[in-house]
Amino acid sequence: MRTGFIAATVAAWMGIVAGSVLSAEPIVDGVVLGVHGGFGPNREEIKPEEEKQFRAVFEQALRAGRDAMSKPDGTSLDGVEAAIRVMEDSPLFNAGRGAVFTRDGKNEMDASIMEGKSLRAGSVAGVTIIKNPISAARVVMERTPHVLFVGRGAELVATREGLDIVDPSYFWTERRWKQLQDRLLEEQKKSGKTSEADSQRKLRRAEWGTVGAVARDKNGNLAAGTSTGGTSFKMSGRVGDSPIIGAGTYADNEGGAVSATGHGEYFIRYAVAHDIVVRAKYRGTALPQAADEVIVGRLKPAGGEGGVIVLSPKGQFSSSSNTDGMYRACISTDGKIRVVLDRE
Numbered sequence: 120m121r122t123g124f125i126a127a128t129v130a131a132w133m134g135i136v137a138g139s140v141l142s143a144e145p146i147v148d149g150v151v152l153g154v155h156g157g158f159g160p161n162r163e164e165i166k167p168e169e170e171k172q173f174r175a176v177f178e179q180a181l182r183a184g185r186d187a188m189s190k191p192d193g194t195s196l197d198g199v200e201a202a203i204r205v206m207e208d209s210p211l212f213n214a215g216r217g218a219v220f221t222r223d224g225k226n227e228m229d230a231s232i233m234e235g236k237s238l239r240a241g242s243v244a245g246v247t248i249i250k251n252p253i254s255a256a257r258v259v260m261e262r263t264p265h266v267l268f269v270g271r272g273a274e275l276v277a278t279r280e281g282l283d284i285v286d287p288s289y290f291w292t293e294r295r296w297k298q299l300q301d302r303l304l305e306e307q308k309k310s311g312k313t314s315e316a317d318s319q320r321k322l323r324r325a326e327w328g329t330v331g332a333v334a335r336d337k338n339g340n341l342a343a344g345t346s347t348g349g350t351s352f353k354m355s356g357r358v359g360d361s362p363i364i365g366a367g368t369y370a371d372n373e374g375g376a377v378s379a380t381g382h383g384e385y386f387i388r389y390a391v392a393h394d395i396v397v398r399a400k401y402r403g404t405a406l407p408q409a410a411d412e413v414i415v416g417r418l419k420p421a422g423g424e425g426g427v428i429v430l431s432p433k434g435q436f437s438s439s440s441n442t443d444g445m446y447r448a449c450i451s452t453d454g455k456i457r458v459v460l461d462r463e
């Protein structure tokens with residue numbers, strides 16, 4: 120039985136190698152915190168000024184996260200929350216301030232956070248007035264007996280717990296509004312129904328900028344979190360993978376921490392974050408390899424575009440993506456920061 124299992128595992132992995140679908144992303148050792156910013160503009164398209172801004176926000180997020188973790192009682196959860204808050208406050212990413220619009224012209228945000236030691240988790244979906252949805256996810260985890268709150272209920276919890284509440288207009292940005300107008304115009308020109316393949320093609324990278332973080336603290340405890348405005352032009356009420364524990368976010372000290380970005384419907388169906396972690400946990404597959412198996416080996420053939428960042432229980436940071444260049448960055452125990460925008 121055991122031999123059969125190993126043979127099947129090796130065969131599956133060999134199949135991936137033979138099909139040369141390995142993403143061959145570098146692995147960075149000794150990482151305390153890693154972040155992603157979804158899929159930003161193509162390397163060829165990004166202007167030097169924009170590039171500088173992305174790098175600056177990543178560095179700020181990593182430093183904020185590391186500082187939060189280096190306090191005497193600082194934890195990986197503190198690191199994840201602090202880093203994501205910085206990215207939520209920046210209009211550059213599709214999360215918080217820079218969230219994309221629904222087709223009705225609203226900003227509906229989703230976020231989640233999970234602790235690898237206890238498997239506690241919290242998330243919010245479809246929120247419109249919470250300045251930092253990641254903090255609301257944490258409040259759900261720590262101050263309610265539940266895991267997931269939606270819409271008004273989530274907003275009431277956040278208000279009651281003293282989080283920053285803003286007018287929905289806080290999330291209006293010129294760039295995202297223009298993206299919506301362009302899309303509306305395109306849709307008007309088109310007749311007939313939009314098929315899934317069509318709508319997927321339309322998930323253009325300029326609109327992908329979901330943010331996420333994975334962290335490992337001094338006690339070796341892992342955490343993961345993800346925050347997003349969802350997919351641009353989504354129907355009102357649509358919820359993606361980011362607030363779904365096991366799809367867009369997962370952390371287990373015995374397997375690893377994962378945060379995802381991409382076509383959420385696929386990430387939900389394939390339970391991507393959980394699948395990656397349990398391959399490492401139960402099968403002993405190295406986490407970067409497990410990520411490739413799922414993202415490149417399973418998701419890509421199915422047509423689900425996207426990627427993940429992963430952090431192993433030993434602090435190895437890596438990413439896997441089945442489409443061009445996820446924006447990502449990490450900080451190691453020695454304070455060294457690495458930022459990778461697209462294919463560097």
Ligand code: ASP
Nearest residue numbers: 327329349359380381383
């Ligand atoms: N995964 C997100 C969602 O489907 C979108 C993204 O990552 O850009 O809501």
